[in-house]
Amino acid sequence: IHGDVSSTSCLRNVLWILAASEVKGFLFFFPLSLSSSANATPEFEGRGGEELGTEIANTLYRVFSSEGSVDLKSLCINPREHCWVLYVDVLLLECGGNLFDAISIAVKAALFNTRIPKVRVLEDEEGSKEIELSDDPYDCIRLNVDDVPCIVTLSKVSPANL
Numbered sequence: 001i002h003g004d005v006s007s008t009s010c011l012r013n014v015l016w017i018l019a020a021s022e023v024k025g026f027l028f029f030f031p032l033s034l035s036s037s038a039n040a041t042p043e044f045e046g047r048g049g050e051e052l053g054t055e056i057a058n059t060l061y062r063v064f065s066s067e068g069s070v071d072l073k074s075l076c077i078n079p080r081e082h083c084w085v086l087y088v089d090v091l092l093l094e095c096g097g098n099l100f101d102a103i104s105i106a107v108k109a110a111l112f113n114t115r116i117p118k119v120r121v122l123e124d125e126e127g128s129k130e131i132e133l134s135d136d137p138y139d140c141i142r143l144n145v146d147d148v149p150c151i152v153t154l155s156k157v158s159p160a161n162l
Contacts, residue, residue, distance in 0.1 A: 025075020025083040027064050029057040030090075056103060059151070060088070063104060069148050070111065074141060078121045082131060086114065104151040111148070115140040 031053035064070055075084040088110070090103055118134045118141060134140075 024072035026072065026085045027070065027088060028063070028085060029060045029064075030058045034127045046133050052099075056090070056100065058162065059100060060104065060107060063149055063151065064107070064111075070143060070145065075116070077119055077131065078129065081120070081129070082118055086111070098153050100151045101153050104149075108145050108150060111143050112145045114143055116143070117141075 031050065044093075066071070075086070077083055088107055090106065092099070092103075118139045120132045120134075122130045122132055124130070
């Protein structure tokens with residue numbers, strides 16, 4: 001990767017290479033930008049926010065990319081050529097506890113509400129392929145998030161579990 005290439009274009013190139021070898025789509029979680037929030041706890045400033053953001057993004061990736069969670073094969077348009085990539089970016093405005101719990105519920109709700117336009121792959125006589133996007137805004141695919149787990153934080157105080 002050379003100097004002027006932005007991280008977004010590098011990410012697109014990596015995802016393009018991955019899409020060429022897979023028959024499913026992808027979920028990509030951006031590390032949280034906690035330092036940009038004026039209301040977030042001061043301990044998240046600087047490296048603290050970066051580390052926590054990376055930890056949360058990695059946890060979300062493990063939860064949402066596990067087998068039986070989101071059907072990533074439904075994001076495939078044309079096997080080994082084209083797929084949908086869903087970018088999940090979470091902005092933390094305030095920290096009052098149970099961060100992982102709240103964020104996992106928010107991501108599940110956002111994915112439930114996501115509408116992916118239906119597309120068709122058209123092939124001409126010469127073998128070149130073209131993707132046609134439906135003009136109807138209601139002609140879409142909805143992700144099934146029924147089996148997506150929610151993160152739950154538990155604490156143990158004395159011998160009893162809370």
